[in-house]
Amino acid sequence: MNHPDSTPTRRDFMKQTGAAAAAATTLGAAAGLASAQASKKPLFNISLAEWSLHRSIDRTGKDNLNFPARTKKDFGIEAVEYVNQFFMDKADDEKYLKQLKQRCEDVGVKSLLIMCDREGYLGDPDSAKRTQAVENHHKWVRAAKFLGCHSIRVNAASKGEYDEQLKLAADGLRRLTEYGAKHDINVIVENHGGLSSNGQWLASVMKRVDHARCGTLPDFGNFGSYDRYKGVTELMPYAKAVSAKSHVFDKDGNESRTDYMKMMKIVLDGAPKAWHEAGRWVGIEYEGRGLSEPDGINATKKLLERVRAKLS
Secondary structure, three states: OOOHHHOOOHHHHHHHHHHHHHHHHHHHHHHHHHHHHHOOOOOOEEEEEHHHHOOOOOOOOHHHHHHHHHHHHHHOOOEEEEEHHHHOOOOOOHHHHHHHHHHHHHHOOEEEEEEOOOOOOOEOOOHHHHHHHHHHOHHHHHHHHHHOOOEEEEOOOEOOOHHHHHHHHHHHHHHHHHHHHHOOOEEEEEOOOHHHHOHHHHHHHHHHHOOOOEEEEOEOOOOOOOOHHHHHHHHHHHEOOEEEEEOOEOOOOOEOOOOHHHHHHHHHHHOOHHHHHOOOEEEEEEOOOOOOHHHHHHHHHHHHHHHHHHHO
């Protein structure tokens, strides 16, 4: 006859099965974590902004056709960000766009966005000019859609007092965004001079536009006297792309004007769902003159890769 104290009770049984279940759960979680780590995607991906080659690329559209293949072959980068100035008269040229799209497909390069300039002030105080600027961007929305981009990058240029510019820029952006939304294209704003280089102002414009398809493209430079780290922090909640501006590198390969480690921590900590959904792209935009354009691109890429490895 068993001693009463040694007889298994229901409580003992539950403890044992509970412990076994916990152990199994722990092992399963560990296995799941290992699997996730094994297939872990990079913290961010690297693309190339065409402006990095602005000193050598022509404005006829010919070099733009070669941009995807050059990006892949010369730099080992698989995503591009176009500049409209390099194919300014081709936005409605279906034959040209088909050729450009095919060039991308041939080399496995993804088209991300088109940076649009010289199409008027989206926040122009003159109502007719503001409307014209909005309509001038329509063709780039359509071109971006055709090429498979997720966005066009625009400028929130305006004139007048702080609050008036905020209102005018938001009006033009909202109208353009509504057009972009019909084509599943985002309208994103870079800090690019004027009040747009004030992170607080541009964040306020985003709040006023209040549209999921309207966002920002924080550029590490272009802030003037405004604190760049504060500015990127303010713009990241609305970001759908990021521009890693570079100018000068020190002997250790670090960018002299921007602490890339600090900046990328800000980017990753503040990145919204929209940035992740767009592919977590960080675009190289070399503007320096100390190095050749190719060397500057490679130096920026190497720095981003080193930062990514340290943060992973």
